[in-house]
Amino acid sequence: MALIVKKFGGSSVATPEKMFNIVNRVLAGKKEDDNIVLVVSAMGDTTDELVSLAKQVTSHPYGREMDRLLSTGEQMSIALMAMAFMEKGHPAVSMTGEQAGIKSSNAYGKGRITDIDPSRVFEALKGGNIVIVAGFQGITDDGDITTLGRGGSDTTAVALAGAMKADVCEIFTDVEGVYSTDPRISPNAVKLAEITYGEMLEMARLGAGVMQPRAVEMGSRYGVPIHVRSTFSDNEGTIIREAYTMSANEHVITGVADDTNVAKVSLAGVENKPGVAHTIFQTLADGNVDVDMIVQSVRTINDALTDIVFTITRDDVVLAKDILENLKKTIRMDDFVINEHMAKVSIVGAGMLGQPGVAAKMFGILSAEGINIEIISTSEISISCLIAEDRVKEAVHAIHDKLVLDGRG
Numbered sequence: 001m002a003l004i005v006k007k008f009g010g011s012s013v014a015t016p017e018k019m020f021n022i023v024n025r026v027l028a029g030k031k032e033d034d035n036i037v038l039v040v041s042a043m044g045d046t047t048d049e050l051v052s053l054a055k056q057v058t059s060h061p062y063g064r065e066m067d068r069l070l071s072t073g074e075q076m077s078i079a080l081m082a083m084a085f086m087e088k089g090h091p092a093v094s095m096t097g098e099q100a101g102i103k104s105s106n107a108y109g110k111g112r113i114t115d116i117d118p119s120r121v122f123e124a125l126k127g128g129n130i131v132i133v134a135g136f137q138g139i140t141d142d143g144d145i146t147t148l149g150r151g152g153s154d155t156t157a158v159a160l161a162g163a164m165k166a167d168v169c170e171i172f173t174d175v176e177g178v179y180s181t182d183p184r185i186s187p188n189a190v191k192l193a194e195i196t197y198g199e200m201l202e203m204a205r206l207g208a209g210v211m212q213p214r215a216v217e218m219g220s221r222y223g224v225p226i227h228v229r230s231t232f233s234d235n236e237g238t239i240i241r242e243a244y245t246m247s248a249n250e251h252v253i254t255g256v257a258d259d260t261n262v263a264k265v266s267l268a269g270v271e272n273k274p275g276v277a278h279t280i281f282q283t284l285a286d287g288n289v290d291v292d293m294i295v296q297s298v299r300t301i302n303d304a305l306t307d308i309v310f311t312i313t314r315d316d317v318v319l320a321k322d323i324l325e326n327l328k329k330t331i332r333m334d335d336f337v338i339n340e341h342m343a344k345v346s347i348v349g350a351g352m353l354g355q356p357g358v359a360a361k362m363f364g365i366l367s368a369e370g371i372n373i374e375i376i377s378t379s380e381i382s383i384s385c386l387i388a389e390d391r392v393k394e395a396v397h398a399i400h401d402k403l404v405l406d407g408r409g
């Protein structure tokens, strides 16, 4: 007997026909005493459509009302899915996030799951039902709905699987699994059989769009294996787990990620004294601008002044401009420039820990391609370079072929 949580995204439930495909597949694969919980997203582009509907009414972020609106997309798909199962002769029941016991913080639009009490889900399973839970939503202590950030159904699925101590959480998607790099950019991308939570978290954080980073975090916290696999085939996908089970799957560099949602902010001639960096970044943080890579230059000629360069997401450019215009009035700065045509290319691999020369190889490959590196940042298991956006595909190709593929010889 197994308890399995299966998550289907918006494109997998876009039409009634696609819903029936899922029903048929789930029922065909289900063993008599398997307990199955489905987490589903809103049909197709419903969430985007709801967002644009709201934009026609207001440009003001009314968080509470917005989350109530967005959460309706998932309510449509759970109800229809439950009907589709019953139509094919299997008992099923749909549940909102609240009914499934998913508590969330009151940060509208980016709620975090704070607690899960899945007792109602267990009860429904005991009654012989397949349970279909709305992804992307939770309920606050005050009884308000919050959504969990775009792509948040992944997080719902993994967290629910964790809380229910499921055997596995399967994430069904339109690709065959997690690849060594984006297969749309590099035809040489290889499907990974396994990847660790830590590596997957880095890949997701650095731009690989397969999964919401928070979902990977949940998997790691609860120790639930996550199986990323295709909606359209029965092939094994990629298992995300704590550690590799086969050494053949382990490599120095696991994958290459790229991110074009990047803008570079350069502050020139900033006063070089204690507290200035704190003021700048605290003000940005207070304005909810996420800052990623940061460098402060060392000046030898005039060390009373310094330059600070950092990156933000392009979505935050307008916000950051306002904040920096204001800051110019209170701290000394010659000027600031924002360049939106930047991209980040990163390599990820737990195997690079204690392996000298990996960074040098990456920089060498970029230099051979004539690609200039603007900023470098590293973590224990990743190295990222900020480069011009129009060179990012070449960079991914070259780094992937020379570092990832050659390493697998």
Ligand code: ASP
Pocket: 009, 010, 041, 042, 047, 048, 073, 135, 136, 149, 150, 151, 152, 153, 154
């Ligand atoms: N429907 C939500 C979105 O489009 C959540 C999800 O798909 O995971 O972001």
Ligand code: MG
Pocket: 009, 010, 041, 042, 044, 047, 151
């Ligand atoms: Mg969606």
